[in-house]
Amino acid sequence: MDYTTYFQNHRESHLNELEELLSIPSISALSEHKSDVGKAAEWIADALRRAGMESVEIHPTEGHPIVYAEHLHAPGKPTVLVYGHYDVQPVDPLELWETPPFEPSIRDGKLYARGATDDKGQVFLHIKAVEAILKQEQKLPVNIKFCIEGEEEVTSPNLPGFLKANKEKLAADAVLISDTALLEPGKPAICIGLRGLCSLEVTVGTANTDLHSGTYGGGVSNSLHALVSLLASLHDEQGRVAVAGFYEGVHELTAAMREEFSKQQFNEDKLKADLGLDTLYGEEGYSFVERTGARPTLELNGVYGGFQGEGSKTVIPKEAHAKITCRLVGDQDPQDMLDKIERHLRNHLQPGAKLKIEQLEKARAFSCDSTNPMLQKAADAYEKVYGTRALFTLDGGSIPIVEQLSFVLSAPAVMMGFGLPDENLHAPNEHFNLENFDKGLLTIVEYLKSL
Missing domain, CATH: 3.40.630.10 (Zn peptidases)
Structure with a gap:
């Protein structure tokens, strides 16, 4: 036909x-x-x-x-x-x-x-x-x-x-x-x-109201400072996720798998040019296609809090928020990952701050x-x-x-x-x-x- x-x-x-x-x-x-x-x-x-x-x-x-x-x-x-x-x-x-x-x-x-x-x-x-x-x-x-x-x-x-x-x-x-x-x-x-998926929303709270940064600055916790410090603790300087046990269930790439990735002949220089980037970033020791296809990630999808309008407002915000998504590989269990991330966040929270976590999507x-x-x-x-x-x-x-x-x-x-x-x-x-x-x-x- x-x-x-x-x-x-x-x-x-x-x-x-x-x-x-x-x-x-x-x-x-x-x-x-x-x-x-x-x-x-x-x-x-x-x-x-x-x-x-x-x-x-x-x-x-x-x-x-x-x-x-x-x-x-x-x-x-x-x-x-x-x-x-x-x-x-x-x-x-x-x-x-x-x-x-x-x-x-x-x-x-x-x-x-x-x-x-x-x-x-x-x-x-x-x-x-x-x-x-x-x-x-x-x-x-x-x-x-x-x-x-x-x-x-x-x-x-x-x-x-x-x-x-x-x-x-x-x-x-x-x-x-x-x-x-x-x-x-x-x-x-x-x-x-x-890749699988899990996500969560994080809220860091401090005082019960926004505060004047002149009157209270340097003397009380700032929710944005506390959140930024907390989020920075999630990765090390080599681009790896620093949450204890995060890589449990992740299978290392075999020589055969790496050869299959190389067959794609992916042009990283073209990608950088297309995206207007000077360099790519991610877990050391892996190519772009390996990082995005076979390695797990923890990404910040949104970070917000305090004054967002035009001009300046000298305020210490009482609350700051973050949205986090993980891509999972191998035998990583979404619920186990969420629990480990929550434990890490609670263990690394700045003194004087309070933490609220909402666990959301889960997919293997x-x-x-x-x-x-x-x-x-x-x-x-x-x-x-x-x-x-x-x-x-x-x-x-x-x-x-x-x-x-x-x-x-x-x-x-x-x-x-x-x-x-x-x-x-x-x-x-x-x-x-x-x-x-x-x-x-x-x-x-x-x-x-x-x-």
């Missing part, structure tokens, strides 16, 4: 459909968009029906709905569960968008809109790939299920329960996910590991074996379409539900991403390169047929 011609002939109608989906402001984090998230779920369900999928269901949850569909007419063949999400990030700051985030626009071979690459555009590829096979061949080479949620951008609070309650319904030989990226244009990658790291035939065939499919076999990589980000999907269903996660690292996901002017839209469709078809 000539799928290249098929997709060329349908390209305009496919892009028009995708623009319809991208026009829906399905921001899961904002309650005022709850109806829009529901509208996007309906759109996905209708698209699956039009594609020829069966048993299409919209499952309500305490938050946003989960869309399920199946096509199970290939007895004796593998079953593939396609996972993705139709919710998107907020759009702030709006003034930095060149065109409105929910008015899709094509410029220079790129489709601009919130959700274009994360993850509506990539989910859309799977729906249209399945539709193409059914229209051309009237049957699918494998059994297909879809599980598309509306809460990934708010850490999927309701999907784990849905997974456990519907384990048999969702049973599959592989979970196929497109929510990651190529290494660079023309250089495909299959992610075989994601995920990894799978690249020798699994389901992943090897995915690498082969990329090679047939892109002319370059995909490299197996470790991704520094976290998609917490991937570990749950793979664990509950006892199936490998095949992460075939078609985005690019510079497509501004979560930022203004998010976009999807249409070269990868075209090649993504062909790659997914090639992969499903190869199984």
Whole structure:
């Protein structure tokens, strides 16, 4: 079957459909968009029906709905569960968008809109790939299920329960996910590991009110001084996390793993130039891709307190705050990490200060074996379409539900991403390169047929 011609002939109608989906402001984090998230779920369900999928269901949850569909007419063949999400990030700051985030626009071979690459555009590829096979061949080479949620951008609070309650319904030989990226244009990658996550918020308090820095300065604790001192204690001068026991469960990089990283031929000088940096910074003894893919981190995401306005206000603030996120690897346990960090903070708190800690997100790291035939065939499919076999990589980000999907269903996660690292996901002017839209469709078809 000539799928290249098929997709060329349908390209305009496919892009028009995708623009319809991208026009829906399905921001899961904002309650005022709850109806829009529901509208996007309906759109996905209708698209699956039009594609020829069966048993299409919209499952309500305490938050946003989960869309399920199946096509199970290939007895004796593998079953593939396609996972993705139709919710998107907020759009702030709006003034930095060149065109409105929910008015899709094509410029220079790129489709601009919130959700274009994360993850509506990539989910859309799977729906249209399945539709193409059914229209051309009237049957699918494998059994297909879809599980598309509306809460990934708010850490999927309701999907784990849905997974456990519907384990048999969702049973599959592989979970196929497109929510990651190529290494660079023309250089495909299959992610075989994601870092875990834990986060906390810290509040340091001192007096029961803000104080005049002339009257009280030098005689009482300053919450900002106490917080800065506390945060500085979290790392040593070599860039390592100084929390006792933080590296327990972290596996050292083997020679084979380091060789796999080196195959990426990552250009650190280009990165510095692109980011306007004089030097990169991080844990000594590791390259940038090793630090961001295979090593744990502790990062400050926000530090604030005291007077923030224009001009000067000579005040000693009674309270200061910090938001902290850790990326975890190997066998690090998120709860154990949070407890160790809390213990460190309490042990290093300045006299006269009080500490309040709120533990938040928790997700374990995920990894799978690249020798699994389901992943090897995915690498082969990329090679047939892109002319370059995909490299197996470790991704520094976290998609917490991937570990749950793979664990509950006892199936490998095949992460075939078609985005690019510079497509501004979560930022203004998010976009999807249409070269990868075209090649993504062909790659997914090639992969499903190869199984």
